[in-house]
Amino acid sequence: MAEIKAIISDFGGVLTTPLLPSFISLQNEIGVSPENFGKALRAITEEDGVNPLYAMERGEITEVAFLERLDAGLAPLLDHEPHLHRFREIFIGGLDANPQMIELMRELKAEGLRMAMLTNNVREWEPLWRAMLPVDEIFELVIDSAFVGCRKPEPRIYEITVEQLGLPAEACILVDDMLPNCEGAREAGMSAVHFRDNDQAIAELRATIA
Numbered sequence: 001m002a003e004i005k006a007i008i009s010d011f012g013g014v015l016t017t018p019l020l021p022s023f024i025s026l027q028n029e030i031g032v033s034p035e036n037f038g039k040a041l042r043a044i045t046e047e048d049g050v051n052p053l054y055a056m057e058r059g060e061i062t063e064v065a066f067l068e069r070l071d072a073g074l075a076p077l078l079d080h081e082p083h084l085h086r087f088r089e090i091f092i093g094g095l096d097a098n099p100q101m102i103e104l105m106r107e108l109k110a111e112g113l114r115m116a117m118l119t120n121n122v123r124e125w126e127p128l129w130r131a132m133l134p135v136d137e138i139f140e141l142v143i144d145s146a147f148v149g150c151r152k153p154e155p156r157i158y159e160i161t162v163e164q165l166g167l168p169a170e171a172c173i174l175v176d177d178m179l180p181n182c183e184g185a186r187e188a189g190m191s192a193v194h195f196r197d198n199d200q201a202i203a204e205l206r207a208t209i210a
């Protein structure tokens with residue numbers, strides 16, 4: 001196995017607390033359950049031929065256009081108006097930084113590893129998520145789906161990441177809480193750690209780079 005020279009970290013759910021409390025807040029504050037979000041997204045995807053969440057994450061549609069489409073998709077499932085205008089505030093408000101993983105990234109950088117972040121994200125959310133952690137102190141490179149026009153687990157986004165690092169894929173390891181993103185990284189030739197909790201992810205990452 002090639003020596004690992006670069007750590008590539010996901011953002012949401014790895015460098016932050018889990019995303020589930022954000023969905024629970026959306027349920028409590030605007031009355032839309034995670035199940036109904038899923039149902040609406042599937043129905044819209046069938047109708048439009050493209051998942052609007054993925055389109056937003058690729059920067060193909062704006063956050064406003066996404067919320068309008070989602071609003072229309074949710075309407076038949078609910079007995080009230082969805083009122084999604086607070087979606088961003090509630091979703092990001094439900095997330096906190098994950099100090100243990102941020103500290104690990106700091107240590108790995110100090111140990112001489114190259115550090116990159118690879119995130120499926122929303123263009124309009126950039127100032128908000130960047131304010132949650134010391135991005136520029138730790139990461140030399142941020143690959144944000146909304147600015148490169150493709151998203152994990154599409155092969156192209158892993159190619160862009162290794163091209164920008166100037167390293168072979170075999171020298172890179174992704175840490176991500178979404179299994180399909182880890183599988184995509186492995187198909188691209190990288191190693192991957194599927195984050196489930198801090199202790200498990202730190203132990204697996206340390207074992208892989210040792």
Ligand SMILES: [Mg+2]
Nearest residue numbers: 010012013177
């Ligand atoms: Mg994630």
